Amino acid sequence: MLRFEYKYFVPTGQLDKLRAMIQPFMEMDKHAESNGGEYTVRSIYFDTKDLECYYQKLAGVKRRNKVRLRGYNNEEDGNLVFFEIKKKVDEPLFKNRAPLQFEDAKKILAGEELDGAVGSTKKMTREEAVNNARRFLYHIHARQMQPVVTVIYEREPYQSILKDRANDFRITFDKNLRAVPYPSLDELFEEKISYEVDHRYFILEIKFNRYMPAWAKAIVMTLGLKKGPASKYVMALEACPEISPGVRHQILSSGQLPLPNFKLAKIQNGHPASDKNRRAVKGKISSAHGGKPNQTCSKSSSK
Numbered sequence: 001m002l003r004f005e006y007k008y009f010v011p012t013g014q015l016d017k018l019r020a021m022i023q024p025f026m027e028m029d030k031h032a033e034s035n036g037g038e039y040t041v042r043s044i045y046f047d048t049k050d051l052e053c054y055y056q057k058l059a060g061v062k063r064r065n066k067v068r069l070r071g072y073n074n075e076e077d078g079n080l081v082f083f084e085i086k087k088k089v090d091e092p093l094f095k096n097r098a099p100l101q102f103e104d105a106k107k108i109l110a111g112e113e114l115d116g117a118v119g120s121t122k123k124m125t126r127e128e129a130v131n132n133a134r135r136f137l138y139h140i141h142a143r144q145m146q147p148v149v150t151v152i153y154e155r156e157p158y159q160s161i162l163k164d165r166a167n168d169f170r171i172t173f174d175k176n177l178r179a180v181p182y183p184s185l186d187e188l189f190e191e192k193i194s195y196e197v198d199h200r201y202f203i204l205e206i207k208f209n210r211y212m213p214a215w216a217k218a219i220v221m222t223l224g225l226k227k228g229p230a231s232k233y234v235m236a237l238e239a240c241p242e243i244s245p246g247v248r249h250q251i252l253s254s255g256q257l258p259l260p261n262f263k264l265a266k267i268q269n270g271h272p273a274s275d276k277n278r279r280a281v282k283g284k285i286s287s288a289h290g291g292k293p294n295q296t297c298s299k300s301s302s303k
Contacts, residue, residue, distance in 0.1 A: 002092035003168075006212070007230035008204040014223065015173065015202060021219050026158035026171055035073070038156045041174075043068040043084075044183055045233045046145035054148075057231050062090050066233055067139045069105060075189035080119075081105050083136035097124070098133035106185045108133075109140070149243060150180040151236040152191055160213075167210045174203040179236030181243050195239045203230050 010018060032038050046067045047053045056064040065088065071081040079102040087094045100108075104117035118133045120126040139145060156173040177197040180187065204225070206216060220227075237243050 002089070002094055002209070004091065004208050004212075005093050006206040006227050008206075008220065008225040008227060009201045009230060010173075010204045010223070010225060012175075012200060012202055015175075018173070018204070018219070018223070021222075022158060022171060022216075025161060025213070025215055027161050029157035029159050029170075032155070032157050038154045038175075040073050041070070041151075041153055041155050042072065042188055043070045043151045043232075044147045044185065044188055045149055045151060045236075046140060047148045048143050048145055051148070051237075052143070054234060054237055057229075057234050062088075064088050065139070067136065067145060068233075069109075069185070069188060071102065071188050075102065079189070081188065083133050085132070085136055085139060096132040096135050097121075098129040098136060099124075100133070102188070108137070109185055147183050147185065148181075149233070149236050149240060150183045150188065150191070150194075151177070151232045152180065152194065153177045153232070167208050169213065169216075170207045171216075172205045172207070174205060174232070177203070177232060177235065179239050181240035195236075195241075197235050197239045203232070 028037065045053070046069075053064065053066055066086045068084050068086070069081060070084050071079060080099055081102045083098040083100070083105065085096040087096070099119045099121055100117045108114060108117060114130060114133055114137075118126065118129045120129055124132075154175045156175065158171045160167075160169040176199070178191065178194040179197060180191050180194045183190075206212060206220075
């Protein structure tokens with residue numbers, strides 16, 4: 001089903017006010033309610049060696065997609081993760097998703113067969129999930145995609161009190177956005193060194209299938225918010241000095257970056273992906289990006 005997703009940058013100081021404004025209409029999502037009011041979202045984004053997904057977003061290409069491996073909270077035995085393709089068709093979005101255990105995901109991306117690793121959900125049969133996993137792997141291999149950045153944030157999610165399954169209206173506050181450059185797949189749940197994107201704002205996302213309620217439009221107008229692009233992938237990538245698009249363009253032009261291998265390990269060949277190189281760039285963030293290095297530990301709760 002096609003879905004609409006409106007995004008707004010909101011000053012962090014208005015978070016409590018916005019919570020109070022939506023309170024008569026929305027209730028906390030059950031996954032967050034049992035987890036202290038929020039959960040941590042972790043996504044390893046894949047891109048081509050010339051950052052095709054990044055540049056398509058900047059160019060405003062109407063039909064584009066993002067390919068990512070998504071998990072939640074901290075690593076535990078039997079962690080469920082998702083192969084995801086988020087497709088944009090003009091304004092509406094469509095998401096292909098396949099659930100599987102983290103260990104199985106790593107094995108499949110290293111070349112093993114899907115076999116019985118992919119599961120099902122309440123909204124998706126196993127057959128649908130397997131087809132989604134195949135689509136994901138097609139993009140990874142056909143486009144020779146590699147992990148570029150892990151995008152991490154805390155999500156405070158709300159669902160409508162008035163149930164309308166056809167519309168499935170939801171609101172999320174995505175806070176504390178940060179980035180880890182050039183992760184290996186083993187590092188989905190790690191952030192020993194991460195870069196803060198911009199603590200002054202959080203991202204309000206309003207999601208629906210058919211319509212945005214009048215009361216939500218009134219709140220947006222009252223706060224003077226402007227709908228616009230807010231790609232977490234783009235912002236996270238630009239916050240990492242190791243992945244400066246200008247630097248990558250020079251490397252690509254010189255022919256020094258080889259085609260990726262499909263073991264999906266850390267990028268080598270002198271690119272600043274090792275722990276030694278990460279330490280070397282710590283604190284040397286471009287003021288144009290506004291990124292700050294963090295040494296953080298995630299919440300111990302789990303979804």
